[in-house]
Amino acid sequence: MKGPLGFGNDDLLQEALQWQRKLVDGLKLLPGVEDVDYGVTERQEVWSDGKVKLYRFVSDKADTRKPPLLIVYALVNRPYMVDLQDGRSLVQKLLALGQDVYVLDWGYPDRSERFLTLEDYLLRYIDGAVDHLRSQREGAPVNLLGICQGGVFALCYSALRPHKVQNLISMVTPVDFHTADNMLSHWARHVDVDLFVDTLGNIPADLMNASYLMLKPFRLNVQKYVGLMDILDDKQALEDFLRMEKWIFDSPDLAGETFREFVKQFYQANGLINGSIRIGNEAVDLAQVQMPILNIYAEQDHLVPPAASKAMRAQVGSKDYTELGFRGGHIGIYVSGRAQREVPGAIDDWLSERA
Numbered sequence: 001m002k003g004p005l006g007f008g009n010d011d012l013l014q015e016a017l018q019w020q021r022k023l024v025d026g027l028k029l030l031p032g033v034e035d036v037d038y039g040v041t042e043r044q045e046v047w048s049d050g051k052v053k054l055y056r057f058v059s060d061k062a063d064t065r066k067p068p069l070l071i072v073y074a075l076v077n078r079p080y081m082v083d084l085q086d087g088r089s090l091v092q093k094l095l096a097l098g099q100d101v102y103v104l105d106w107g108y109p110d111r112s113e114r115f116l117t118l119e120d121y122l123l124r125y126i127d128g129a130v131d132h133l134r135s136q137r138e139g140a141p142v143n144l145l146g147i148c149q150g151g152v153f154a155l156c157y158s159a160l161r162p163h164k165v166q167n168l169i170s171m172v173t174p175v176d177f178h179t180a181d182n183m184l185s186h187w188a189r190h191v192d193v194d195l196f197v198d199t200l201g202n203i204p205a206d207l208m209n210a211s212y213l214m215l216k217p218f219r220l221n222v223q224k225y226v227g228l229m230d231i232l233d234d235k236q237a238l239e240d241f242l243r244m245e246k247w248i249f250d251s252p253d254l255a256g257e258t259f260r261e262f263v264k265q266f267y268q269a270n271g272l273i274n275g276s277i278r279i280g281n282e283a284v285d286l287a288q289v290q291m292p293i294l295n296i297y298a299e300q301d302h303l304v305p306p307a308a309s310k311a312m313r314a315q316v317g318s319k320d321y322t323e324l325g326f327r328g329g330h331i332g333i334y335v336s337g338r339a340q341r342e343v344p345g346a347i348d349d350w351l352s353e354r355a
Contacts, residue, residue, distance in 0.1 A: 036117075036244055041095065047132040050108030054129045057083070059095035066355070067143045067166045068133045069094065071103040072126060072157075075147035075258070076208055078250050079103050081334050082147070085243060086103065088335040093344030099351070103131055108252040108280045112203045116255040118262065119280035122157050130164050141166040142353065148330075150174050152266065155312070156279060159288045163315075167354055169294045169347060172304045172330055178270045178312035184303060187211070188267035196255040205251035244335075272315060292320035294350045296343065301330045322350060 047054040053072075071091075073079035082103065083091040099176065104125065133142050139185050141164050146154025151173025158165045177185045197203070271277035277284035293316060297309035306325065313321055324346055326333050333339050 022051045038080045040089050041085050041091050042084050042324055049125055049128050052125045053105045057091050057095055057101045058136040061095055061098055062100040063098040063245050066100055068100045068102055069143045069145055072154045074145045074148035077256055079105055081247055084335055090334055090344055097344060097348040109202060109255045117257050122153055122279050123193060141216050143167045144172060145169040145193055156284045157232045159284045159286050160282055160287050165291050167292045167351060171296045172298050172333060174302055174304045174308040175272050175315060175323055176308050177267050179305055179307040181305045182308055185267050188263055193263045195259050197260045201256045203254040203259045205253050209251055229340060286315040289316040290318050292319045292354050294322045296326060298326050298328050298330055298333045300328060303330045
């Protein structure tokens with residue numbers, strides 16, 4: 001007999017037996033699971049400045065007649081999310097479509113980088129990488145693909161050095177940091193960031209990860225690991241899970257002064273909307289961003305709500321602005337099956353139309 005919740009004693013017994021079988025199979029399987037690796041595409045270092053490296057992804061399908069596509073990733077995670085594994089790689093798909101793809105790797109800042117600023121990241125590292133790429137093409141501008149915080153960097157860089165950027169693509173990039181549904185922003189606005197940085201120096205990666213996990217505490221701290229039982233007897237699924245976990249917790253510390261500037265100018269002052277962002281001695285004027293823009297946002301993004309990203313349209317000076325909504329979340333936009341089918345092709349088509 002079924003109870004009021006739709007299940008009875010026999011159902012509970014079968015569920016317990018199923019979990020027991022999966023647990024036994026998992027205990028047999030786990031010793032054979034080796035340390036998971038990441039990255040499916042060969043890459044070559046082509047430029048560096050300190051710990052920051054510029055890599056070119058190697059492919060015989062890359063069309064070097066096209067402007068190089070430079071991926072600018074966030075500081076808070078490692079950029080190999082865009083090339084996670086075979087079949088789940090934005091880079092792999094873009095290369096197959098003929099794009100010549102590069103990525104900036106920020107490395108792992110230590111105490112010697114505590115005083116790096118936004119000016120260092122934008123006008124030293126990004127600008128240095130862009131100048132290197134331009135030097136290989138008689139000074140021609142490049143295409144930028146900025147992701148999350150890297151999208152904010154790419155947007156500001158495009159405002160400061162517009163003659164060096166042919167096309168700008170942003171993915172899950174916040175512009176309005178004060179939308180009502182931005183929980184992370186609500187937290188950041190109440191942080192005494194000066195005390196925070198003066199006390200800690202560089203911001204520990206574990207502290208940042210804990211903050212992100214607490215945005216969805218049950219889903220990200222409990223439900224995810226309960227769901228692990230469902231795949232414990234599936235070696236491929238288990239390796240995929242572990243690979244994602246490795247990426248999540250392989251996070252660099254953040255340079256203290258950069259963190260201070262970013263939180264105060266973007267999260268607390270909402271400077272992209274108010275026009276108050278300064279990078280070093282230069283003011284960021286988004287009206288100068290007049291190159292074509294493709295802005296891709298995730299419709300179920302809990303870190304960068306769609307409204308935060310779609311605010312870009314009203315701030316930039318471009319008359320060629322395209323918006324693309326993706327049915328997924330902040331991470332799914334890189335690695336889900338739907339993302340692999342939709343996002344790289346949309347980027348390539350958009351760029352081809354502006355060739």
